[in-house]
Amino acid sequence: MDSAGLVRRAVADFAAAHLSGPEVCVGLSGGPDSLALTAAAVRAGLDVTALVVDHGLQPDSARVAEAAGDVAGTLGARARILPVRVDRHGGLEAGARAARYAALDDARDGRPVLLGHTADDQAETVLLGLARGSGSRSIAGMRAWNNPWARPFLGVRRQQTLAACTEFGLAPHQDRHNRDPRFTRVRLRTEVLPLLEEVLHGGVVDALGRTAEGLRADNDALDMWAARVLVEARSDDGLAVAPLRATPQAVRTRVLRAWLLDVGATEPTHRVISAVAGLMDTRDAGGDRAQVAIGGDPDVRRVIVRDGETLTVRLTVR
Known part of the structure; x- marks a missing residue:
């Protein structure tokens, strides 16, 4: 199958498996991946609105x-341009991503994107993690x-989307940021993955994808187990320690993370979850040091303390 046919089939198969109707949005940057996706979605019979985020960078x-x-219009899709302001606090890549997803979510009007x-x-994401x-x-x-976010091309290689654009007669935009070695993803793409492919004699991208799928x-499965334990352990007083002691660490960690989010924690880090888990073994139950x-x-300052056989939340107004 040619690349144009491959990407069209990838979208059609994805739509049949996951989507309930033909109306979709496509996040379009003008690059080869999103441009091939827009063309493939139209050719797969979907009713496409292209959402073009202008980061202003x-x-x-x-x-x-x-x-x-304009290109989306020639393909048979509607188009909306979404100017955003990128908060550079925490890094340019993270700020651009946050602004992009917020704009897409605001504009999608109930449709999948x-x-x-x-x-x-996917391989780059696994390596970063x-x-x-x-x-x-x-x-x-x-x-x-991951409703509303749809990724039909996770089984498609980047060179195939570029080839599809050529076969569709499209000239994708080449973003300078995608070649800037200041960005970690760019170095992974241009240096690390090619070296791994050479050293391991190919197949690295597919292998990383399979690893991610298995994980x-x-x-x-572990999240489902943890959800059952959380129901058993949670009460109006807090979180009972005994049911957590009877579970493997992987499940216990998930229970604690879900409970901490429920009681108002900011995104709990591994350090915070481990410290809360340590309270289950402390002999200074209920003491200020524990x-x-x-x-x-x-x-409001929130702290977790152990009161007998229960983990509880203590609130202090700042």
């Missing part, structure tokens, strides 16, 4: 966004369907 960004919208992430993007060392969830990669299945701050509302 390059002098010609408005022109690039307008050009992408197709995103052009490929198998290569592995380097951070933050557990199996971080190396489980992206889900193909997602494992995580789903407490863990969990953040939350800036006007």
Whole structure:
């Protein structure tokens, strides 16, 4: 099958498996992945609205966004351009991503949003998660369907989307940021993955994708187990310690994370969850020294303490 046919089939198969209707949005940057996705979605019979986010990070960004919208129109899709302001606090990549997803979510009007992430993007995501060392969830990669976000191309290679654009007669925009070695993903793409492919004699991208898929299945099973334990352990007084002691660490960690989020913690880190788990073994139950701050509302200090055989939340107004 030619690349154009392959990407069209990928979208058609995804729509049949996951979508309830033909109306979709596509996150369109004008690059080869999202451009091939827009063309494939139209050719698969979907009713497509292309959402073009203008991050305003390059002098010609408005022109690039307008050009992408024009191409979407020639393909048979509607187009909306979404200017955003990127908060650079915490890094340019993270700020751009947060602004992009917020704009897409605001504009989708209840429709699913197709995103052009490929198998290569999945491999990069797994490697980044592995380097951070933050557990199996971080190396489980992206889900193909995580309502409203849809990724039909996770089984498609980047060179195939580029070839599809050529076969469709499309000239994708080449973003300079995608070649800038200041960005970690760019170095993974241009240096690390090619070296791994050479050293391991190929197949690395597909292998990382399979690893992510297997871990997602494992995580789903453990999350279901943890949800049952949480129901058993939670009460109006807090979280009973005994049911947690009887579960494996992987389940206990998930129970604690879910409970901490429920009681108002900011996104709990591995350090915070481990410290709360340590309260289950402390002999200083209920003492001021045996407490863990969990953040939350800036006007209220939240700490977890152990009261007998129960973990409870203590609130202090700042």
